[in-house]
Each structure stands twice: as structure tokens, then as C-alpha cells.
Amino acid sequence: MRKMDKLSIMIVGVGGQGTLLASRILGVIAFKMNYDVKVSEVHGMSQRGGSVVTYVKYGPKIYSPLIEKGEADIILAFEKLEALRWTEYLKKDGMMIINEQEIDPLPVITGAAKYPSEIINTINRQYKNVFTLNALKIARECGNLKAVNIVLLGVMAAKTAIPKQIWDEAIRETVPAKVLNVNIEAFNAGYQAI
Amino acid sequence: MKRLMLGNEAAARGAYEAGATVAAAYPGTPSTEITENMAKYDGVYVEWSPNEKVALEVAIGGSLGGARSICSMKHVGLNVASDPLFTVSYTGVNGGLVLLVADDPGMHSSQNEQDSRHYARAAKVPMLEPSDSQECLDYVKQAFEISESFDCPVIVRLSTRISHSQSAVKTGERADYKLKDYNKDFTKYVMMPAMARKRHVEVEKRMLALQEYSETTDLNSIEWGSKKIGVITSGIAYQYAKEAFGDVSYLKIGMVYPLPDKLIAKFASEMETLYVVEELEPFFEDHIKKLGIKVTGKDLLPLMGELTAQLIKEKMLGVKQEVNEPLVDNVPVRPPVMCPGCPHRGMHYVLHKLKLTATGDIGCYTLGALPPTESIDTCICMGASIGTAHGMEKARGAEFAQKTVAVIGDSTFIHSGITSLIDVVYNKGNSTVLILDNSITAMTGFQPNPTTGYTIKGEVTRQVDLVKLAQAIGVERVRVANPFDIKEFEKIVKEETAAAEPSVIISKSPCALSKDVKFGGALKINQEKCKRCKQCLALGCPAIVNKGDFVETDEALCVGCMLCTIVCSFQAFEETGEKAGAKNG
Numbered sequence: 001m002r003k004m005d006k007l008s009i010m011i012v013g014v015g016g017q018g019t020l021l022a023s024r025i026l027g028v029i030a031f032k033m034n035y036d037v038k039v040s041e042v043h044g045m046s047q048r049g050g051s052v053v054t055y056v057k058y059g060p061k062i063y064s065p066l067i068e069k070g071e072a073d074i075i076l077a078f079e080k081l082e083a084l085r086w087t088e089y090l091k092k093d094g095m096m097i098i099n100e101q102e103i104d105p106l107p108v109i110t111g112a113a114k115y116p117s118e119i120i121n122t123i124n125r126q127y128k129n130v131f132t133l134n135a136l137k138i139a140r141e142c143g144n145l146k147a148v149n150i151v152l153l154g155v156m157a158a159k160t161a162i163p164k165q166i167w168d169e170a171i172r173e174t175v176p177a178k179v180l181n182v183n184i185e186a187f188n189a190g191y192q193a194i
Numbered sequence: 195m196k197r198l199m200l201g202n203e204a205a206a207r208g209a210y211e212a213g214a215t216v217a218a219a220y221p222g223t224p225s226t227e228i229t230e231n232m233a234k235y236d237g238v239y240v241e242w243s244p245n246e247k248v249a250l251e252v253a254i255g256g257s258l259g260g261a262r263s264i265c266s267m268k269h270v271g272l273n274v275a276s277d278p279l280f281t282v283s284y285t286g287v288n289g290g291l292v293l294l295v296a297d298d299p300g301m302h303s304s305q306n307e308q309d310s311r312h313y314a315r316a317a318k319v320p321m322l323e324p325s326d327s328q329e330c331l332d333y334v335k336q337a338f339e340i341s342e343s344f345d346c347p348v349i350v351r352l353s354t355r356i357s358h359s360q361s362a363v364k365t366g367e368r369a370d371y372k373l374k375d376y377n378k379d380f381t382k383y384v385m386m387p388a389m390a391r392k393r394h395v396e397v398e399k400r401m402l403a404l405q406e407y408s409e410t411t412d413l414n415s416i417e418w419g420s421k422k423i424g425v426i427t428s429g430i431a432y433q434y435a436k437e438a439f440g441d442v443s444y445l446k447i448g449m450v451y452p453l454p455d456k457l458i459a460k461f462a463s464e465m466e467t468l469y470v471v472e473e474l475e476p477f478f479e480d481h482i483k484k485l486g487i488k489v490t491g492k493d494l495l496p497l498m499g500e501l502t503a504q505l506i507k508e509k510m511l512g513v514k515q516e517v518n519e520p521l522v523d524n525v526p527v528r529p530p531v532m533c534p535g536c537p538h539r540g541m542h543y544v545l546h547k548l549k550l551t552a553t554g555d556i557g558c559y560t561l562g563a564l565p566p567t568e569s570i571d572t573c574i575c576m577g578a579s580i581g582t583a584h585g586m587e588k589a590r591g592a593e594f595a596q597k598t599v600a601v602i603g604d605s606t607f608i609h610s611g612i613t614s615l616i617d618v619v620y621n622k623g624n625s626t627v628l629i630l631d632n633s634i635t636a637m638t639g640f641q642p643n644p645t646t647g648y649t650i651k652g653e654v655t656r657q658v659d660l661v662k663l664a665q666a667i668g669v670e671r672v673r674v675a676n677p678f679d680i681k682e683f684e685k686i687v688k689e690e691t692a693a694a695e696p697s698v699i700i701s702k703s704p705c706a707l708s709k710d711v712k713f714g715g716a717l718k719i720n721q722e723k724c725k726r727c728k729q730c731l732a733l734g735c736p737a738i739v740n741k742g743d744f745v746e747t748d749e750a751l752c753v754g755c756m757l758c759t760i761v762c763s764f765q766a767f768e769e770t771g772e773k774a775g776a777k778n779g
Contacts, residue, residue, distance in 0.1 A: 027360055041360070048532065050530030066502055069504070085525045103751070106531050109736065109738065113526035136750060
């Protein structure tokens with residue numbers, strides 16, 4: 001397992017998929033572990049179905065809130081094409097957790113571009129530490145399609161050495177009370193998925 | 195207590211702790227959350243104003259009335275508020291007055307990337323710039339002190355990465371700030387020429403005093419390291435520079451105007467090489483060069499976009515980060531798109547079909563400029579659509595007006611469209627104005643506005659009646675249309691553009707993201723009925739997926755707005771009975 005005293009995590013996806021909440025939960029986790037932490041969010045127009053990326057960095061001292069090419073320890077990709085778009089940001093030995101969901105961007109819908117095929121195989125060719133799952137299916141089974149974000153956090157929890165107790169606390173503090181149960185269930189389902 | 199806070203949230207906290215009791219703003223990314231967070235505090239009057247000029251005027255009133263007051267806006271909002279700014283610089287304040295202005299380098303959510311620091315110099319007001327959330331809180335508090343000590347408004351400049359990054363913040367108690375007495379004083383508050391001339395003298399005196407303050411304040415500080423390289427920097431650029439240069443010396447500027455000339459000269463004199471690291475304009479660099487100091491900045495760093503640590507390393511130190519080869523070329527871009535169920539979609543479809551020239555405005559509907567509808571021709575600034583349509587008509591004639599519409603949202607219309615509509619009527623134009631009325635400021639995240647019916651605090655209030663307003667202005671042809679009824683909508687647009695007089699069409703439907711909107715649930719395409727004509731793709735709906743040989747719906751995205759069922763000639767779209775995905779939770 002990867003050392004956990006300094007991590008750069010990117011959360012990439014499509015506006016509306018819940019990347020913001022996921023990054024906030026990760027920020028709370030780092031804060032609870034008493035690290036210096038910065039969470040860089042995306043608000044405004046790009047949220048409307050566009051490509052979105054948020055950054056969570058923690059360690060003894062964090063200056064820039066941004067993660068640049070080749071710097072990410074972990075990328076949580078909420079959508080396959082977005083996984084492909086941001087792979088250059090992953091460290092050579094970095095870990096990527098990919099939701100297999102496909103959401104066509106507008107150029108694909110209009111026929112100006114094609115949705116790339118074989119994305120997972122392409123990524124696997126260069127990176128060794130790649131986990132894929134159908135998080136949308138798992139979220140649906142838990143009773144809420146919007147819980148994809150928490151399913152993916154569950155996977156990350158299973159693959160990192162951060163105590164499960166801290167994850168649990170952070171989710172309880174961050175997720176709205178009325179959807180807490182379904183999200184706890186989604187987290188556990190993600191935790192056991194791979 | 196320490197906790198994670200967005201820069202915007204921390205800035206609001208700073209104003210709260212400083213004892214501010216009046217806050218006014220118009221929403222604009224990346225500044226919106228400042229005012230939303232102010233609204234969470236008791237004991238503070240907070241409002242969404244119709245625009246930034248009004249907001250600043252309210253804050254000025256608050257200040258003259260003796261209260262500590264803040265006014266928040268995005269960078270382009272300061273253009274709107276600049277008229278009162280330049281003169282409140284002359285009158286000075288009573289209670290402290292702080293403007294929070296958020297720039298957007300890289301234009302994540304803006305129409306230009308102007309550098310607000312120029313406003314500080316132009317209006318002769320001091321400006322501070324924090325570099326993380328803690329400083330957002332601390333600097334706003336200090337800004338109030340400066341405002342009252344030097345009798346002037348103070349601008350605190352934020353930027354996207356400061357406003358929208360979370361970092362740890364230590365909060366404190368709210369100061370027990372006593373409302374100051376209001377004393378009538380026309381020599382100070384009535385800026386007629388005779389008084390303004392005297393006040394300008396005071397402004398110049400104040401700038402000299404502020405210059406001295408800048409030399410000694412701990413807002414500007416030196417971090418000594420290796421003296422081979424010295425870096426002068428501020429705000430988010432400081433964070434990038436720290437990561438790029440490591441253990442060198444830094445002059446961190448917290449007060450970006452006026453700059454501490456002597457401190458800069460002292461710092462420079464001890465360095466072998468001096469760099470300035472700043473985003474956008476060479477604001478520091480030009481000033482430092484004017485002092486006769488040799489410095490390197492924008493000959494290496496770009497004038498455009500955001501800086502990053504790697505960029506600084508590469509351009510200034512010649513160190514290039516080893517990166518992975520791209521796995522594939524040409525990953526399709528993913529621009530933002532109107533949501534499934536968006537009421538603008540049907541409107542854009544009609545504009546495209548009728549091949550109209552559409553002058554646009556600021557809002558989600560600007561996205562209609564992109565394929566497939568490409569139905570928006572222009573986007574300049576808040577409220578520009580109507581004046582632009584009117585000007586095009588005057589240039590090209592009344593016949594052109596019959597193929598032209600101005601497209602503007604309700605919040606933007608209230609912000610600065612009303613005066614342009616008056617212009618059309620007064621100056622005998624024929625423009626057709628489409629007001630997209632979802633009765634909310636949607637793009638910035640659902641802020642109520644004067645058409646909504648409640649305030650930022652959730653209190654019920656009067657709603658502007660857009661029909662009566664247009665009629666009162668003198669528009670005789672005012673229609674209300676449902677953008678989901680495409681056929682009727684098209685008919686109305688045709689009739690109103692054909693009319694040889696001004697007309698207003700109010701396209702009325704709530705935002706698809708509104709919690710009150712309930713659609714029937716996801717649709718699917720009956721592949722036996724579908725003739726692959728792909729007419730539905732002309733809607734540009736992200737829930738209708740082109741698979742090449744066939745078309746299907748994405749049931750996780752589709753909300754069931756039924757627009758496609760009207761566009762489809764073969765009744766291929768059918769209900770699935772599944773609850774709408776995008777609306778869950």
C-alpha cells in the first residue's frame with residue numbers, strides 16, 4: 001500500500017456527477033488526519049455538463065492548490081473519457097479508479113468527434129495500478145444513481161491505508177442527512193467492489 | 195477553532211468578525227459564495243442587488259450610515275460598479291467600506307480576464323490580495339481597519355483559485371462594532387465640482403499616507419532564503435512561486451496598491467537576480483521598472499491565463515517536468531452543455547430553425563452559440579443583447595430587425611437590460627426581445643433575484659412583473675410563451691419578429707435544476723419505430739446519444755422533458771417508467 005503522509009488526488013468527471021462532494025469529503029479526511037490541506041473546486045458555468053476536475057492535496061505543507069502533469073498519486077475518474085483526458089496527470093506509479101460509465105460529450109452527440117474505443121485497455125497499457133468498475137450500476141442497486149461519487153470513494157478507501165473510521169466520520173459530516181443512509185450503503189458497496 | 199473553508203467563505207467570515215452589518219452583491223463566479231455565506235450569519239443585513247452598481251451604492255449608504263459594509267462582485271462586476279467607486283474614493287467613508295472583487299485568470303467562467311489591480315490605481319483606493327483562506331479572513335478584517343484609518347474604500351482582490359480553494363482557517367469572535375454617528379457634511383458627501391476639487395486634494399494626501407503605511411505594514415513581508423534569487427509576488431502566484439523556487443527569498447506583497455517602494459528597493463538591492471511572479475498584467479513589474487530596478491517577469495511568463503508551479507519552473511528556471519506521453523491524440527473536448535430538461539433548448543432549436551440573428555447575453559443560454567444549434571451570434575457583457583440588436587437594426591435597416599432577436603435571461607434583464615429596452619422604444623426600434631424567464635439566477639447557482647419572489651434570506655417579497663414592466667416602458671406587443679411547446683413558440687417568434695414595432699416574448703419556464711421541476715422520468719427510443727433520421731440530435735441534448743448506426747437515450751441523464759417527442763416525426767421516444775436519473779437525490 002501507498003504511503004499516506006502526502007497525497008495529491010484528482011477527481012475528474014462530468015459536471016453534475018458529484019465530484020465536488022467527493023473532493024470535500026476527501027478534504028475533511030485529510031483535515032481530520034491533521035495535515036495541511038488544500039481542496040480546489042470548480043463552480044459556475046463549467047459545472048453544466050462540462051469536463052470538471054477538482055484537486056485535493058494534503059501533506060506537511062501545501063502551497064499550490066493545483067495538481068499538474070505527472071503529479072497525481074490517485075485519480076478518481078467518474079467517467080471513462082474523462083479518465084483518458086487526465087491520464088497524463090497521473091504519476092507513473094499512480095493509481096487510477098475508473099467508473100466505466102460513458103457520457104457522450106456534445107461533439108460526439110453532434111457527430112463532430114467519436115467517443116474513443118478501448119479506453120480502459122489503452123490506459124492499462126501504460127499504467128499498472130488501474131481499477132475499473134461499474135459504479136453507476138452499484139449506485140443504482142443502492143437506490144440512488146447520484147451515489148456514484150461515494151461508491152468510488154469506497155473503492156479508494158479499500159485501496160488506501162486511511163482508517164475506515166475516518167472515512168465514515170467524514171461522510172457523515174459532509175453528506176446531507178436525508179441521503180446519508182443510501183450513501184453509507186454506497187460507500188460499503190464500493191469498499192467491497194474490487 | 196480551525197476548519198476548512200473556501201476563500202470566499204473565509205472572506206465572509208472576516209467581514210462578520212469585523213462587525214460588518216451591511217452586505218450587498220450581485221452574484222458572479224467566482225465571487226458568489228461570499229454573499230451566500232454572509233447570509234448565514236445573524237445580525238447582518240444581506241441582499242442580492244439588481245446589479246453591482248446598485249450593490250456598491252447600497253454598501254456606500256451602509257458605510258455613510260455608520261455601519262461596516264461590504265460589497266462583493268466578480269471582476270467584470272467592478273466595471274459596472276466603477277462609477278460609484280471612483281467617486282466614493284473622493285467622499286471617503288464613515289463606517290468601513292470593503293469591496294471584495296474576484297478576478298478570473300484563465301476565464302473559467304467569464305467573458306474576459308481583466309486585471310482588477312488597475313482599478314485600484316485608477317480609482318486611487320488601496321487594494322489587498324490574500325494568498326489562502328486564512329488570509330482572506332485576516333485581510334478583510336484589516337481592510338476595514340485601513341478603510342476607517344485612511345477614510346477610503348478598500349478593495350480586497352481575490353481570484354478563482356483563492357475564492358474556490360479550501361484551506362484551514364482559524365476563526366475568531368465577532369467584534370462588537372458600534373454603529374457610528376451619521377453627521378451631515380456636504381463638503382465631504384456632496385461631490386459637486388467645488389467640493390470635489392477639495393476632496394481630490396485629500397485623496398492625494400491619503401495616497402501618500404497609504405504609501406508610507408505600505409512600507410511598514412506586515413501585509414508586505416520578506417521571507418529570507420538564498421539571496422541568489424529574489425521573488426516578488428502576491429496572492430495565488432505566491433503559492434505557485436513557493437512551489438517552483440523553493441528556498442529562495444520572497445517579498446510577499448499583501449498590499450498590492452500602493453506598493454512599498456522602499457521595501458522593494460531594499461529587497462532588490464540584496465538579490466543577485468530578481469523575478470516578479472504575477473498573473474495577468476505586469477502590474478508590479480511596470481512599477482518596479484519605473485523605480486529603476488532591473489527585474490524579470492513578463493518577458494518569461496505569459497500575460498494570459500493562470501500560472502502554475504511547473505510553468506514558472508520551466509520559464510524562469512529552465513527546468514522542465516518530465517511528463518508521461520499522451521496516450522492518444524485528440525481526446526474529444528467536453529464543453530459545458532445545457533442540462534437535460536433545460537427550457538432554453540427548445541428556444542434555441544426554434545431560433546436555429548428560423549435562421550435568426552440572435553444577439554445574446556450572459557447566462558447558461560449563451561451555450562446555444564455552440565453546435566448543434568449555433569443560434570447565438572453575440573455575447574459581450576451583462577445586458578448587451580438588447581442594445582446590440584437595436585444597433586444592428588440601425589446599421590442594417592428595419593428589414594434586418596425582422597430576422598433578429600435579442601436573447602436575455604430574467605436576472606440579466608433586471609441587471610441591465612431594462613434601460614436598453616427603453617432605448618429601443620424611445621428611439622423607434624423594432625427589436626424583438628426574448629426574455630428567458632426562469633425566475634432565478636441559475637448559472638451562478640440559484641440565487642433569487644427581483645423576479646423570484648423571495649430574498650437571499652428566504653423571505654417572501656414582491657416579484658417584478660415583467661409583462662407590466664415591458665408594457666410600462668411602452669412595448670405594446672408583449673407575449674408569454676412556453677418553450678417546451680415548440681410549435682406554438684415558433685409561431686409566436688415568427689409573428690413578433692415580423693411586427694414592425696418592438697415586442698417582448700417572455701419565455702416562461704423554471705430551470706430544470708429547480709427542485710420544483712418534476713418531469714415524468716427517462717425516455718427510451720423504440721428502435722423499430724426510429725428511422726435513424728437523427729432529427730432529435732439537432733436538440734443538442736446530452737441524454738440523446740448518437741451511436742453511429744443508431745440513436746439511444748442515456749437513461750441515467752434523461753429526465754423526460756418530452757422535447758424530443760415533439761421533434762421526432764415517428765413517435766420513437768417512449769416512456770420507460772423509470773424515475774428520472776438526474777433528478778434523484
